[in-house]
Amino acid sequence: MEALVTPSSCLECRGDGYRVEAEVQVGPGDGEGRRARAVARVCRCREPCPHCGGRGFLYTSRQVEFSKKVGPKQYEALAPCVCRLLAQRVSTFAQAGIPAHHATSSFTTFRAKGDDQEKTAALEQALGVARSVAQEWRRDRPARGFVISGRVGSGKTHLLSATLRHVVLERGASAQYREISLLYADIRRGFNAGKSGGEIISRLVDADVLAIDELGRGRGSPFEMETLDELIARRYNSGLTTIVATNFSLERERAPSHAPRGFQAPEQALDREELLVERIGERIYSRLCEMCDFVSLPGRTDDFRRTKQDGRPTRRLVRPAQ
Numbered sequence: 001m002e003a004l005v006t007p008s009s010c011l012e013c014r015g016d017g018y019r020v021e022a023e024v025q026v027g028p029g030d031g032e033g034r035r036a037r038a039v040a041r042v043c044r045c046r047e048p049c050p051h052c053g054g055r056g057f058l059y060t061s062r063q064v065e066f067s068k069k070v071g072p073k074q075y076e077a078l079a080p081c082v083c084r085l086l087a088q089r090v091s092t093f094a095q096a097g098i099p100a101h102h103a104t105s106s107f108t109t110f111r112a113k114g115d116d117q118e119k120t121a122a123l124e125q126a127l128g129v130a131r132s133v134a135q136e137w138r139r140d141r142p143a144r145g146f147v148i149s150g151r152v153g154s155g156k157t158h159l160l161s162a163t164l165r166h167v168v169l170e171r172g173a174s175a176q177y178r179e180i181s182l183l184y185a186d187i188r189r190g191f192n193a194g195k196s197g198g199e200i201i202s203r204l205v206d207a208d209v210l211a212i213d214e215l216g217r218g219r220g221s222p223f224e225m226e227t228l229d230e231l232i233a234r235r236y237n238s239g240l241t242t243i244v245a246t247n248f249s250l251e252r253e254r255a256p257s258h259a260p261r262g263f264q265a266p267e268q269a270l271d272r273e274e275l276l277v278e279r280i281g282e283r284i285y286s287r288l289c290e291m292c293d294f295v296s297l298p299g300r301t302d303d304f305r306r307t308k309q310d311g312r313p314t315r316r317l318v319r320p321a322q
């Protein structure tokens with residue numbers, strides 16, 4: 001069973017059986033001790049489990065025919081209850097490392113509505129691609145991934161997080177999220193500790209679904225780039241699902257600088273000069289072309305962070321009484 005059916009009357013989880021929230025962990029004061037991530041919790045409506053009362057197992061009856069002479073016989077067997085599966089998914093979700101800020105990012109909370117038709121169509125397309133990757137994923141038939149390109153605040157990390165949330169909590173996949181600069185930092189730390197590239201990335205190589213955010217940002221050292229190359233190559237060879245977000249353009253070529261009048265070259269329209277392929281190199285780019293569908297949000301897609309701010313009433317500064 002892939003989806004966990006739960007009563008839909010619960011107002012807290014709306015029948016999902018879990019809630020996703022932000023968790024902040026404060027560790028030793030090394031500057032990197034504070035870790036904020038999205039975690040899932042089994043909803044109160046599922047505790048104790050309404051199916052098994054918290055035992056974790058259910059009796060099911062099975063019919064088995066050992067011989068024609070005796071005929072079919074009915075057996076009572078113990079089977080794990082769905083609540084065990086849910087507990088496992090909830091714990092896998094916490095290990096994915098999704099940023100705390102995106103605890104509320106799901107397909108349901110993504111608004112595919114721009115202030116003109118072109119933007120709305122692009123947002124709908126991006127949401128559609130991410131959603132179908134998430135819904136089509138099966139362990140024995142991993143879905144093709146996607147690379148989403150767009151400007152700051154256009155909803156890229158939201159869609160990566162929503163996809164991981166769905167594949168882990170609804171489909172039972174294992175997943176990892178890494179922002180590229182943190183991935184380079186992990187590689188550097190591993191390298192300084194004398195580990196090989198393969199050892200450092202083993203967790204990311206094996207995840208059913210891997211999300212790499214901000215690909216192309218910053219330049220890795222030769223060892224970091226080699227390790228990234230190895231990571232993508234190994235996932236490519238195993239046919240695992242990889243999803244990526246980037247601020248850089250997915251166009252193969254730079255748009256001509258002297259475009260004929262009346263023609264707006266896509267690259268100029270996007271106002272994104274640098275190409276992803278130039279940032280990450282031909283080898284990685286070419287593998288991504290085979291592993292993923294490419295989606296571009298249009299250059300003028302609003303920065304959602306600013307839009308939210310614009311909607312807020314301006315606070316008046318009140319001078320303290322002298």
Ligand SMILES: Nc1ncnc2c1ncn2[C@@H]1O[C@H](COP(=O)(O)OP(=O)(O)OP(=O)(O)O)[C@@H](O)[C@H]1O
Nearest residue numbers: 109110111112151152153154155156157158304305
């Ligand atoms: N279409 C949308 N519907 C609902 N919320 C959105 C949408 N797009 C963005 N947001 C929200 O706006 C904020 C910024 O979005 P997000 O972090 O996904 O942007 P981004 O494209 O990853 O930006 P950056 O390039 O800076 O990383 C988040 O809180 C996100 O949930």
Ligand SMILES: [Mg+2]
Nearest residue numbers: 156157158213
């Ligand atoms: Mg982002």
Ligand SMILES: [Zn+2]
Nearest residue numbers: 010013043045
């Ligand atoms: Zn509930």
Ligand SMILES: [Zn+2]
Nearest residue numbers: 049052081083
């Ligand atoms: Zn149960």
